Amino acid sequence: MRDLHRIAHREPPIATPLSFAEVLRRHRRAARLTLEQLAEASGVSARTLSDMERGRSKGPQHRTVTALADALRLAGAEREQFVGLAREGRLRDHWTRPTGLCELPRSVADFTGRTAELAWVAELIRAGDTGVGLITGSAGLGKSTLTVRAAHALRPDFPDGVFFLDLFGMSSEPLPVDEALGRLLRALGMADQQIPADVAARASMYRSVLRERRVLVVLDNAASEEQVRPLLPDGAGRALVTSRRLLAGLEGVRRLSLGPLPLMEAAELLAGILKDRGAADEGSAFWELAQLCGGLPLALRIAGNRLASRPGWSAADFAARLTDEERRLDQLSAGDLKIATAFGLSYDQLADSTRRVFRRLALVPGREFDAALSSVAGGTSIAGAWDALDELVDLGLLQDGTSGRYRFHDLVLLFARDRLRAEESEAERDAVTGTVTSWLLRMAANAGWWFGPRHGHRDDELDGLSTPEEADHWLRVNVDNWLGALRQVAGLGGHAAVLDFAMSMIHFSNRWMHAVHWADVFALGVRAAAALGDLSRQAAQLNALAGVQLVSGGDLEAALRFTAQAMELGVRSGSTEEIASAHHYAAGALRRLGRLDEAIEAQSRAAELFKADGDVDAYSHCLGSLGSCFRDAGQYARALEHYLQLWDLVNDDTSGMTPSEAEFSRPIALARIGECLGLLGRRPEAISKLTEAVSLLEQARLPIVQAGSLETLAGLLAQENRIGESRQTYARAAEVYEGVGDAEASGRCRELADAAL
Amino acid sequence: MPTIRNIVLVHGAFVDGSGWRGVHEELTWDGLRVHVAQNRALSLEGDAVATRRVLDGLDGPAVLVGHSYGGAVITEAGTHPNVASLVYVAAFAPDRGESVDTLLATPLPILPPAEGSLLLDREKFAGWFAADLPDRLAAFMADSQVRWSVDALRGPVTEPAWRHRPSWYLLTTQDRMIPPPTQRMMAERAGSTLVEVISSHAAHISQPVAVADLIRQAAA
16 A cells, blocks of 8 residues: 555645546647557557557556657656556556455466366366366466466356465475465455464364355465365365476376467467567567477566567567577576576666666565565665566566565576576675665564554654554565564574564564464564573563463463563563563463463462553453453352453543553453353343343454354343244354354254254 | 486387487486387387386386387386386376277277288378377378387286386377377276376377476476
8 A cells, every 4th residue: 555655645746636548648639649640659559549548458567658658758757647657557456456365366468378278177177076176387387377367267156256375385485284274264254363273273164164165266386285285175165276296195186287388379479469569570480489488488478578678679689689598598407498598688688777676686585575675675766666666577577466566486586596696796695685684674673563552662754654554464464574584684693683573573463363473483582682681571572472372272381481481580670561471471371271270360460560560451451361260260250350340441441541452352341241140140131241242242343252152142041031032042153153164163053043942 | 306317218109219309308408317218019028028128227216108009018017126107198008918909999090900010091190199299290200100010909918017116197188099088097097196288199299398297206
């Protein structure tokens, strides 16, 4: 979003925003040109122009736009506005697509050939005996492009959706299975809080959610059998997988080996890319070029785009240059050679500054980057980065993903690394790495502090993030960037930077509990604090590490060891806050271990300390936890007492509690009050509280708590002989359980709904 | 990098070993040592002996690859100690006592035997054997056919190597010589890792990259 705002700010202020279509038409009329004349002057076909003027093509490619700007003799602010509007159109086109979780990418417009392959996929998916198709073959053959195309064509067969996930099989860190399941579950409508932490539970939730749905799951670029197996739907679902490997260990899979494009189709693809040039007399040169590219779509596309961007070159010139380039690169393997040749020729024609951005982007730790990060890596302004990215996308050297983010094809990344090593010294490379990693860590820390108490450490000038939602989004989409940066900096002994960063993540980690990397982050934080001799921050990191273990499936004994260390350091450094936190987390672990008396004692101590310290949010957490301990211990009256205190606190505007915290806790507190009243036999009161809680929980979208409350409520209604209401309530509980993938609880409630007849 | 350095390629009926050229180019580029066996196509036993002789001369384990009738040859010769794994490319994989003849489900456009050997009808060669090759190449192949003896066609396999070695199978989806269902049946009973490719019977010529990919994985 930020980037769109930035572009908007750059535009001269105008009363009503103009569309690219209007501006184009206006400039053409001002230049007194007909569509045909402008087509002639720019090399863009009249038909394409007409589509643009009617707003049919909202985001034309950058090189088309610059060709038009040249032909219209636009300069200065006018030219900038013209180019900017087109870019905004391209980005908006990404953003207006339906919300982006695991969404199938667009199919490429110039897709050519592969008829038999598409038919093979359609037949496999529709036939019904095997649910999984694997497209295999080496890099650059267009496995993903073909599969995405096929998935679009099959969309009508899958009323419950088509989902796409890149498994990053060729990167050094393929997507872990738990993370893959997490993303798919979120795309299937599960909220973060509903998704369990461990892999087995996620896999079982995934199977249970998919059992009744007819979906197609596209798993792109798979690394291994182990990575893919838990992601394959059974039942009515189908999957398409692409991989450079055969994944011979997968059962019940049909595999298709993708070959190069036949010469005819390769030449057609080139002709399609170059159609706007209207060069009909280059037929044989197209064939030669197609042959030089080895029928590899990636190479063909890059060669075609290069040619399209150089109206002065003929295909024959280009083929001759490719032959020379191939000789230069003959140490590469057969397939890779064709591709690197095409890359090299495109790269050599770029402006110095664009070349620098391109090769230095190979140093970005994660898989994707935006214009801001590109400008840091490339040592250029944001505007310069935008121009470079536009040109690189036009040439096919970068792929543009959703929302203004970009990435390399694996092979192009190798090429960029190769250029970087060849053209920049080790010292230069280290300097760029240092700049990129330190910027990423400062950005991430700044985003993280949005969620800390009183946002004390935020530097509002640094990142331009203006809401917690933007900060949350930035941290999530850039996770592999900042995590990679953190590891690099930690490896180089940058203790202060590591610790500052790890401190900023303590509160954000609660918003994104199930992300897999928190234990690593805080372990690095503990080490950095120890190296710096910073006792109170070491205690804080140990407490955070203990908190990570309390997420379901964690190691509770380890949590107790961490809190013991935190306690000791807290005492030595005189930090009440860390002592209180250590008690709080220790109590959480003790309660899970069934050591309730100790848990109550520790939690009470934490509550006192936080209250005395004026940390109302933390105090409220302690009250809720104490209620749970007493309820577990069968002391319902004491439990009720604590939940009521919590209720008073969240409803007291003057308490000093953070409003969002109060908002979150309110429906849960009410539900617990209702449950305790029920356990104390005060049924009519319990029913009234639970009824209110259920509707609040529905609004707050907390379905797991809601389902539990519904089930309790239904039981109470039955005891009060309100059979009809009880039956309805059980039925509703069954629905909500089903929605969160808890088949067992759903079945139980369904049975009770029927039994109550 | 593959752990097996040697690849032995065995061609099929009506053609010779020169059809492996594209596959050879791919694999030697990766530094693999590629050997092309030539069948005399007088008898299955004779061709198996020729392949075993190539295997005898190797310095280490090999992937043994057969196309079409070459599949019967590698099935018979592949119990050789130097064979680590088998790759079938649109190939016959007979079981004990079976021959290519017993596995042929549909009649092929073969001319009546002359002096105990067979040729494909040159008019039908392109359409049946090589529908996805350039016309001129298919025409040359039709005119340069190698005679195939009835003894090679009918030679039974004694101890099928696929019972003793891991195998991979490349199924050609547009094959008229060995119909895809027959290929699938043979691959499944051999427990092969099955991969399909959009190709005529002449996959070793029309899809050398896919063939080489499968061989590399069998060598890995």
